[in-house]
Amino acid sequence: MKVKADGISIHYTMDGPETAPVITLSHSLATDLSMWELQMEPLLKFFRVLRYDTRGHGKTEAPQGPYSLEMLAEDALELLRALKIEKTFFMGISLGGMIGQVLGIKAPEVLSGLILCDTASRIPEEAGSIWNERMDAVRQKGMESQVESTIARWFTPRFRDRRPKVIERVEAMIRAQAPSATSAAPTRSGNSIFRRTSAASLCPR
Numbered sequence: 001m002k003v004k005a006d007g008i009s010i011h012y013t014m015d016g017p018e019t020a021p022v023i024t025l026s027h028s029l030a031t032d033l034s035m036w037e038l039q040m041e042p043l044l045k046f047f048r049v050l051r052y053d054t055r056g057h058g059k060t061e062a063p064q065g066p067y068s069l070e071m072l073a074e075d076a077l078e079l080l081r082a083l084k085i086e087k088t089f090f091m092g093i094s095l096g097g098m099i100g101q102v103l104g105i106k107a108p109e110v111l112s113g114l115i116l117c118d119t120a121s122r123i124p125e126e127a128g129s130i131w132n133e134r135m136d137a138v139r140q141k142g143m144e145s146q147v148e149s150t151i152a153r154w155f156t157p158r159f160r161d162r163r164p165k166v167i168e169r170v171e172a173m174i175r176a177q178a179p180s181a182t183s184a185a186p187t188r189s190g191n192s193i194f195r196r197t198s199a200a201s202l203c204p205r
Contacts, residue, residue, distance in 0.1 A: 002059070006071075006078035011059035014083070015040065016048035021112065023047040023089040026076065026096030028118075030146060030177050032058030035093075035170070050088065052079055054095070062178050073102035080110055091115035138179045147174050 002009050013033060023043060027035045033051035043049050053060035055067055055075050076099055080088060089112045092100035097119025104114050123131075137145040151160070151167060160167050 003079065003082045005082040006075045008055060008061040008063060008075070010052055010055075010061070010075065010079050010082075012050060012052035012079065012083075014048065014050050016044045018048060020046065020048040021089065022050055022085050022087070023091060024050045024052070024076070024080070024085075026052070026090065026092035026099050027054060027057070028094035028096060030057070030143065030150070031170075031173055032177065034058075034173055037169075038166075047089070050083070050085070052076070054099070057177055069098055069102050070106070072099045073106055076103055077107050077110065086110065087112050089113045089115065091117065092119065093117040094119055142179060143175050143177050147171050150174055 001013065002011050004010075011033070025033070025036045025039075027033060032053045036049075036051055040049060055072060056062040056065065072095075076090075080086075087110060090100045090103060092098070092115070094117070097116040098121075100114050100116055101119070101121060104111060134146060151171060154170070155167065
């Protein structure tokens with residue numbers, strides 16, 4: 001399904017009983033909402049599950065970048081408003097977790113809870129060159145250039161040997177993304193996760 005929100009067409013799915021509390025799932029960079037397939041069965045026992053493709057990913061529109069995290073959080077907020085969801089749990093992984101943190105600062109009133117998976121509150125300055133190299137590779141060679149290295153970062157050799165069908169599905173998902181997916185990555189200017197608002201308060205001491 002698609003809905004117009006924040007000036008773009010956002011692709012989403014909604015599953016589960018209407019009376020259950022809503023949980024919104026936000027995927028990582030260079031993937032799409034299908035990355036949550038293995039989590040759907042257990043989640044549907046307790047929640048109405050909203051999944052969506054982030055701007056520039058999957059079947060959501062991919063306008064010219066770069067995209068800021070504030071922009072991506074606004075997309076999520078406008079999607080919730082368009083679907084008339086007043087309250088949701090929000091679970092984000094990697095980039096999705098960064099979006100969740102911005103959403104938590106921007107509009108805490110819409111969150112019943114915030115689940116942050118394999119993410120960070122800021123990207124170190126020295127990591128900028130890594131992202132720039134990946135973006136350059138995608139622009140020159142397409143998403144295929146990121147498949148092997150991404151699979152190596154995400155999955156252990158043992159898991160890859162034991163679950164080849166899962167690996168094949170993830171590889172296909174990465175290949176299917178438009179090069180614009182890298183527009184959501186930290187920019188060459190050293191974009192931090194929160195440019196104007198410190199996330200230090202979110203991090204336990």
